[in-house]
Amino acid sequence: MGIFKDIESNVRGYCRAFPVVFRKAHNATLVDDQGKEYVDFLGGAGTLNYGHNNPEFKQALIDYIESDGITHGLDMHTEAKRDFLETFQSHILEPRGMDYKVQFTGPTGTNAVEAALKIARMNTGRQTIVSFTNGFHGVTQGAAAVTANGYYKKANGMPTTGVQFMPFDGYLGDFDTLKYFEKALEDGSSGLGHPAAVIVECIQGEGGLNVASAEWMRGLQALCRRHDMLLIVDDIQAGCGRSGTFFSFEEFDIQPDIITLSKSLGGYGLPMAVVLLKEKYDTWKPGEHNGTFRGNNHAFVTARRALETYWSDDRFATEVKHKAFLLKNRLKSIQARHAGDCKHKGRGIMQGLEFASGEVASEITELAFSRGLIIETSGSDDQVVKILTPLTIEEANLNKGLDILESCIDEVLAERLRVANAS
Structure with a gap:
């Protein structure tokens, strides 16, 4: 560990x-260099929806590499890119009646966001x-x-400009926050002006599993x-099936301008990002x-195989x-037993429990790790214990992880109650 x-x-x-x-992994199980196994409820922070080392993808990638397929190609045409685009069109866009251009950006989600912001400003002439x-x-x-969390803004070392923040759905309780937003748009003295665009997550993963309703969206x-x-x-985090449909907004009957x-x-x-x-x-x-690594052909190969394997029909989404239903029922059961101490949040396989503070949530996740469960926190105070396990997790492994989580919640809350009563 010293290095x-x-x-x-x-x-x-x-x-x-x-x-x-860590030494190796398979589906929703990680193994460290001492041979200890862990149930993975982190899933690469939403990067491993199809699990670690998915055998379908692994063999396709090995075959491609052994055939001397193109690895790096900038934005040149390659067979791997062609095959991915054709599959994305036939398996994702066409069945959903979606008509979009596909822009390959640098391979990170943040680069895709940067491109989306540029597109909005360039096309509207507004900032x-x-x-x-x-x-x-x-x-x-x-x-x-456009990230709300002050921790990340501070690291920029300079003021962040060109953004205004509005309250998300539910931020003000039952009040319809869109009424405030529209009032500010209509009032020339609100300070908002005429924005170029809005950027929104249907499920705020890092923000604490806050969920926008269909009506609000x-x-x-x-x-x-x-x-x-x-x-x-x-x-970026809620897509690719995480919500139960390929896009998190599918059930809302909306057509974003940019995704x-x-x-x-x-x-x-494998790193890959696009703007639709x-x-x-x-x-x-x-x-x-542009970007030197916007043509990750290895990712094109595995992305295509993912679409063919899991999105050719409705079986995977079902x-x-x-699993999301099982997860919700279990978390709701935990919430019911600890009434007032935690609250269920999220949807799909992007759910969790909110506790009174980040200190409580951190105690739970630390204890869970010692017992073989990898799980993280999110929210403005890291007060939400968040489950982002691979969507392919076996039900037995899902239940095993939930058993560990529940035992840790019981123990931490019981100890805190004991200390509070003793004082």
């Missing part, structure tokens, strides 16, 4: 919560982007500007149409937003919804 402390930057984060050396309370969109300059799209603003949906995808899009954990944009907004000049 990491000696020469790796202080910026490292996840390894502080899970201080072991302001509206983002929402507790939203997270990345940590590069533009993406950090439809209202947001209508508001954008009335006031000539582009609607950008950031589906960002990354994380699990590459299928195997309506054709009328595809006004880029050649190379105007399985995900079934």
Whole structure:
């Protein structure tokens, strides 16, 4: 372990919560270098929807490499890219009646967000982007500007400009936050002005598993149409099946102007990101937003195989919804037994429990790790214990992880009650 402390930057984060050396992994199980197994409820922070080392993808990648297929190709045409685009069109876009251009950005989600913001500003001639309370969109300059969390903004070292924040659905309790948003748009003295676009997550993963309702999302799209603003949906963490459908907004009957995808899009954990944009907004000049690694052909191979394996029909989505139902019932049961101490949040296989503070949530996740469960926290105070396990997790392993989590919650809350009564 010394080498990491000696020469790796202080910026490292996840390894502080899970201080072991991992050796191998399969589906939703990780193994450290001492042979200890862990149930993975982290899933690469949403990057491993199809599990670790998915055998279908692994063999396709091995075959491609052994055939001397193109690895790096900038944005040149390759067979791997062609095959991915054809499969994405036939398996994802066409069945959903979606007509979008596909832009390959640099391989990170934050780069896709940067491109989306540029597109909105370039096409409207306006600068302001509206983002929402507790939203997270990345940590590069533009993406950090539209990220609400002050921790990430501070690291920029300079003011973040070109953004205004509005309250997310539920932020003000039962009050319809879109009414406030529209009032500010209609009032020339509100300070909001005329924004170019809004950027929103349907499920705020890093923000604490806050969920936008279908009614609110439809209202947001209508508001954008009335006031000539582009609607950008950031589906980087909530997309690729995490919500139970490929896109997190499918059940809302909306058509965003721009969509960002990354994380699990590459299928195997290989970096890949795209922006989907309506054709009328595809006004880029050649190379105007580029990147050396926007042509990750290995990711094209595994991404195509993921689409063919899991999205050729409704079976996988049905399985995900079934597991999400089991997960919700279990978490609701825990909530009922600890009434007042925790609250269920999220949807799909992107659910968790909110506790009174980040201290309580951290005690639970630390104890869970010692017992063989990898799980993280989220929210403005890290007060939400968040489950992002691979969608392919076996039900037995899902239940095993939930058993560990429940025992840790019981123990931590019982000990806190004991201390409180003793004092």
